[in-house]
Amino acid sequence: MKAPKILPWIAKKAGISEALALKLWRRAAGEAEQLTGKCDGSEYWGLAVERFIDLADEEATQQHAAEQLLPAPRVDWMWKHQSRMSLLSLMAAQNAYRFWQHTWQNFYLPKGMQNRAA
Structure with a gap:
């Protein structure tokens, strides 16, 4: 170890x-x-x-x-803050992906295909 x-x-x-x-x-x-x-x-x-x-x-x-x-x-706050900051970028990327997926489904797919894609 x-x-x-x-x-x-x-x-x-x-x-x-x-x-x-x-x-x-x-x-x-x-x-x-x-x-x-x-x-x-x-x-x-x-x-x-x-x-x-x-x-x-x-x-x-x-x-x-x-x-x-x-x-x-105390140094624990620094470690926890760094962990939170690294998770924020992952959450932002996930939200951006969901936004583009939702936009793609609502804008580009025909009306009948939207229900099947979701």
């Missing part, structure tokens, strides 16, 4: 050591494998990275609360 290349960056931003980040990654990957039933694929990796970021943020919050310092900046 390979750790993601973003692991050291997240560890630095969360204010935890890379060794702890690697332990958290292994835990997140194990949980994702248990939930998905496999150890590859986009569903597995997405779930593993999201869980890792949540675990890193929880650990950073616990460490800083014990030291009575200001909490480290």
